[in-house]
Amino acid sequence: MKFRIAIAIAGASLFLAGCASPPQQPIELAGEALATGAGRLGIAMTKLPKVDTHLPGASCLLCIAVAAAANSSLTAHAQTLPVEELPQLKNEVADLLRKKGADVTVIAEDLNFETLPDSASKQPNAPPKDFSSLRQKYQMGKLLVIDITMLGVIRTDSAYVPTSDPKGVLQGRGFIVNLTNNTYEWYLPVSITKSTDGKWDEPPKFPGLTNAYFQSLELGRDSFLKPFNK
């Protein structure tokens, strides 16, 4: 009986592992990615996430509740932090690209991946979503997307126990997708964490962590702008 259970667990693990797709690897920005031969280049951002406290590793429901309660004053402060000029990032990238001679259009509305169909392609550097419909919609050949997925403060946990001090965090990715063949031509994962200088536990305003958050914000912006500043 125990042997059958073990076989069943092993089989389920193999099945699930087979379903998992490998993470997208970074792709260097080559000159061809900005070539205007394929049409205009659109620049869009997804909706910025709420500035919040993130507690990865608190994996059970009770763990999440305990971690949330223990960090409630930090969360209350984190949620008041501004995003500064982050929404203007797409305009800053557009300015840099125009200096290089690219024909660029900034898309005003936030891009929502949920409205896009899934991509059936299993080719390398194929995004999980099919962006090709945007070619007709925006009349452009390529789309540069800035997708920020996490903002605020991060503190890793292992079940009920915090395994790090809270740190400022900005995570996301930037990519250029060719709307003709729905393939990435540039892909940059961005993950910035900044620890506090000295103590972190300074309620109610947490000045050290606030500073770390703004440092993450600036370094994150720099990461997205750097490839286009060369």
Next chain:
Amino acid sequence: MTVRWRDAIYLAATLAASVLLCTSASANANVTGIAKATSRLLPQNPNLSLRLPKEEKIAYQGVVSFDQAGTGSAGILYPAVGGLVGVFAAVLTHAAVVEGAKSSQKSKLQEEADKILEPYQSVLSEFPAKDLLHRALDKVSTGGTKRLVGSLEEPGATWLVETAPVFSLTQDQSALVLDNLISIYRPDAPTVVAYQKAVRVVLTPKDESDPVGYWTARQGENLKDESASLFAHSLEVAIAEAKAGPPASAPSQKTFRYAEGKTERIERAYLVSERCDRIVIKTLRGGLMSVPTRRTSASASDACVDAASVPKPSAIKERESLAVPTTPPPAQN
């Protein structure tokens, strides 16, 4: 005992354990270095007595980053042994082990960072605090008399200044950073802190092909002199604020960029004053920082080039009378 009561006790115990583990014991204490509220404290030309520290040895360390510190978020299964008490004990044990690992990791990171000081140990061992303070006092220009007093000596009818300096050398060895906790006592109340401020001064980076050779040349004269300049400047920054008092209107918060060695640093703060290649800012914790800014061609006038390092004492002005450079200030993000 029904299952429902058991779950409630388990939840309460775990919540209590987590609150105990996760909150700092110092939640009620002020962060060291945040100044007490001050009006204009010091007169224009205060007579100062600088207290010699009890420790002969000056603290030097390597600049360290704890950005990658932490022991990860690996999952764990608690043993279901001994019922609720057993699980509670397992959580506490887990927490103690993790805290120990975190503390040990940070200590190791600092130890690694401190290895940058190995070539300087002979120089630092011959640089006592008395020498540092003597040199610094000669550089301080605040008007009034200045003298050193022993650790147990009475300051007399002067403003007593106590300091706790810690110097850090950047990993590229191009700059020193001083963190100095400065306390000032009134002449008529030498045991009550009238003003306290954490001041950080970052040296303008040196572009030396042989940094060890530069800092250790002539029995470490450059290292000693620059350390004293930083110390003197930290006193002048604190004294300037103590003289001026709080600003008439609250300045707005901004993000500043500056060079710490060859690395660009970012600080969210309020601008206090700026001149040529250096700005003084007030951090979110209320401390003061004097940092070099990025030099632009517009600010590369002779006056700014001369002040490229820590400003010489004669160039330091009080905040109200600070001359605004005629060239545009360095761009700040």
